[in-house]
Amino acid sequence: xxxxxxxxxxxxxxxxxxxxxxxxxxxxxxxxxxxxxxxxxxxxxxxxxxxxxxxxxxxxxxxxxxxxxxxxxxxxxxxxxxxxxxxxxxxxxxxxxxxxxxxxxxxxxxxxxxxxxxxxxxxxxxxxxxxxxxxxxxxxxxxxxxxxxxxxxxxxxxxxxxxxxxxxxxxxxxxxxxxxxxxxxxxxxxxxxxxxxxxxxxxxxxxxxxxxxxxxxxxxxxxxxxxxxxxxxxxxxxxxxxxxxxxxxxxxxxxxxxxxxxxxxxxxxxxxxxxxxxxxxxxxxxxxxxxxxxxxxx
Amino acid sequence: xxxxxxxxxxxxxxxxxxxxxxxxxxxxxxxxxxxxxxxxxxxxxxxxxxxxxxxxxxxxxxxxxxxxxxxxxxxxxxxxxxxxxxxxxxxxxxxxxxxxxxxxxxxxxxxxxxxxxxxxxxxxxxxxxxxxxxxxxxxxxxxxxxxxxxxxxxxxxxxxxxxxxxxxxxxxxxxxxxxxxxxxxxxxxxxxxxxxxxxxxxxxxxxxxxxxxxxxxxxxxxxxxxxxxxxxxxxxxxxxxxxxx
Numbered sequence: 001x002x003x004x005x006x007x008x009x010x011x012x013x014x015x016x017x018x019x020x021x022x023x024x025x026x027x028x029x030x031x032x033x034x035x036x037x038x039x040x041x042x043x044x045x046x047x048x049x050x051x052x053x054x055x056x057x058x059x060x061x062x063x064x065x066x067x068x069x070x071x072x073x074x075x076x077x078x079x080x081x082x083x084x085x086x087x088x089x090x091x092x093x094x095x096x097x098x099x100x101x102x103x104x105x106x107x108x109x110x111x112x113x114x115x116x117x118x119x120x121x122x123x124x125x126x127x128x129x130x131x132x133x134x135x136x137x138x139x140x141x142x143x144x145x146x147x148x149x150x151x152x153x154x155x156x157x158x159x160x161x162x163x164x165x166x167x168x169x170x171x172x173x174x175x176x177x178x179x180x181x182x183x184x185x186x187x188x189x190x191x192x193x194x195x196x197x198x199x200x201x202x203x204x205x206x207x208x209x210x211x212x213x214x215x216x217x218x219x220x221x222x223x224x225x226x227x228x229x230x231x232x233x234x235x236x237x238x239x240x241x242x243x244x245x246x247x248x249x250x251x252x253x254x255x256x257x258x259x260x261x262x263x264x265x266x267x268x269x270x271x272x273x274x275x276x277x278x279x280x281x282x283x284x285x286x287x288x289x290x291x292x293x294x295x296x297x298x
Numbered sequence: 299x300x301x302x303x304x305x306x307x308x309x310x311x312x313x314x315x316x317x318x319x320x321x322x323x324x325x326x327x328x329x330x331x332x333x334x335x336x337x338x339x340x341x342x343x344x345x346x347x348x349x350x351x352x353x354x355x356x357x358x359x360x361x362x363x364x365x366x367x368x369x370x371x372x373x374x375x376x377x378x379x380x381x382x383x384x385x386x387x388x389x390x391x392x393x394x395x396x397x398x399x400x401x402x403x404x405x406x407x408x409x410x411x412x413x414x415x416x417x418x419x420x421x422x423x424x425x426x427x428x429x430x431x432x433x434x435x436x437x438x439x440x441x442x443x444x445x446x447x448x449x450x451x452x453x454x455x456x457x458x459x460x461x462x463x464x465x466x467x468x469x470x471x472x473x474x475x476x477x478x479x480x481x482x483x484x485x486x487x488x489x490x491x492x493x494x495x496x497x498x499x500x501x502x503x504x505x506x507x508x509x510x511x512x513x514x515x516x517x518x519x520x521x522x523x524x525x526x527x528x529x530x531x532x533x534x535x536x537x538x539x540x541x542x543x
Contacts, residue, residue: 253412
């Protein structure tokens with residue numbers, strides 16, 4: 001099991017509440033995944049600015065003075081907002097790659113959770129409610145976001161094994177299910193130059209999609225092609241800078257419910273996660289079809 | 299002509315109130331325990347459940363001739379193992395609705411998620427919307443009537459009973475079917491292994507007419523349906539297949 005929630009806002013007036021709505025949805029699915037939780041939230045992208053979310057097992061030590069050191073190294077102003085074990089670095093968009101390299105040089109123990117113009121990723125081991133509180137997710141605003149509660153099957157219960165996985169700029173993936181050909185696929189993707197942080201099956205799926213996108217496919221094509229190349233059970237929800245997509249494997253035994261109103265499109269592993277959304281009684285509620293790619297974009 | 303100083307309020311006609319459980323105030327366990335505690339011949343025959351909000355296992359294991367109206371959508375396993383009761387969900391149901399039903403009736407006003415009516419041995423399951431994949435998987439005597447469509451692998455390994463679909467059926471309908479009858483009014487995307495279309499004889503029209511009447515779907519004509527069932531080629535071991543083992 002695992003629980004997935006996703007929320008894509010059409011109504012701008014709801015944007016300040018995105019974090020609150022998404023964390024409530026996620027906590028509702030605690031019993032589908034009590035061992036870890038994570039959230040990817042897409043805030044407004046400032047022109048020419050990029051963000052890198054980093055994580056450290058010893059944040060006090062690793063984050064101290066990192067912004068100043070990075071600023072010096074890059075010759076550009078770097079801002080830093082620390083949230084518990086994570087921190088978001090604001091760097092000029094053109095310096096994202098240089099900043100990643102500088103971070104691993106300056107702080108070898110720091111892990112990069114995700115980077116891009118709009119994405120922030122927070123994930124930790126522990127009950128979803130505690131994870132959401134630790135990062136104050138309910139105070140975050142944004143245009144869309146994805147949450148995940150994990151019940152580990154394919155790899156250990158660690159921070160890096162939690163979802164979402166991000167393997168490309170502003171991209172992230174959460175997964176309910178288990179892939180059976182991830183070892184082979186990881187080998188093939190490594191040959192193609194992709195790097196991996198964990199032994200986790202979902203990270204392979206994320207890297208697969210990022211690789212396809214980097215080689216010219218759009219997200220829809222990449223998701224279509226995953227239906228041929230990934231073996232196993234999956235319901236995926238994928239986030240990009242402008243929207244999110246949903247795809248289920250042909251067997252579709254991993255549950256999924258969607259709801260759409262004039263204000264939002266919402267995804268939940270179960271209806272419970274959607275039951276408190278505004279106007280849910282009048283929403284169009286349906287189960288996404290197997291082997292069918294759904295996508296919403298701003 | 300006795301006089302009395304007792305109040306003479308008119309005695310209301312005897313009636314039994316509907317038992318109402320509001321799941322935003324009461325736990326699911328209390329609801330299900332109360333439903334299980336209904337004694338033979340009890341007057342508490344009308345029950346109502348408010349604010350289910352996608353809860354799992356609502357009204358599971360009821361074994362009394364009562365009616366339960368669930369106002370809203372529910373999660374997994376609603377009305378599982380039902381015996382005798384008539385359970386109506388005024389909303390949609392999650393996976394495994396009416397799983398292993400023995401008798402009685404379950405009516406879903408909205409849609410049903412996967413494996414609705416799985417392994418059911420008796421009773422009637424009516425889904426007024428669509429049912430998704432594996433509807434009636436391994437059914438063993440239950441009757442299922444779906445006004446909309448059913449998803450892939452419906453009636454997989456169905457053993458007995460009837461599945462009636464007024465809309466369309468998805469891929470691999472009736473895969474590895476035994477003796478259940480499948481009636482579909484719309485299209486069938488594909489038939490599963492050993493499932494074939496069969497002749498609609500007068501006795502099948504009669505059976506289907508009865509099922510549609512029981513489901514309250516008399517606007518559909520039995521003559522509009524096609525019947526599917528087992529080709530019975532997987533029943534016995536075939537020596538020619540020995541190499542496959």
